[in-house]
């Protein structure tokens with residue numbers, strides 16, 4: 379059983395994960411429009427990851443006998459000044475997601491909901507990886523600037539593929 383408070387908090391987070399997916403799809407479109415298909419691919423893989431996060435949470439709520447109530451998703455931003463500004467925006471978004479996951483964990487601990495705390499542990503770890511991967515590209519973009527290095531970085535980001543996380547199999 380999930381408490382009503384935990385059920386609502388998880389439902390809110392499902393919406394946030396889908397909003398994240400929507401934001402990264404918007405970023406993928408932005409990069410495609412700039413003629414940077416590698417960057418677009420990287421964001422498209424992130425779009426898939428976020429849908430996976432949402433679905434994982436969706437399945438957990440149902441498994442615990444809770445009710446999933448899907449919410450409306452706001453339109454994401456669709457343009458940025460530069461590729462660096464776009465990635466910085468995405469990194470800030472991930473910081474906000476980390477805060478939300480930490481708040482969920484605090485709630486699970488406060489309610490002594492051990493099952494939810496163990497479930498959320500995966501997301502706590504995942505956020506460390508998410509912040510690191512966005513941060514890594516922000517740093518590289520700062521180094522390459524707007525010159526030819528951008529196209530080399532584009533080739534690197536083209537190699538990313540979606541691999542469903544092992545813990546969820």
Ligand code: FEO
Nearest residue numbers: 395428431475508
């Ligand atoms: Fe699902 Fe990027 O956090």
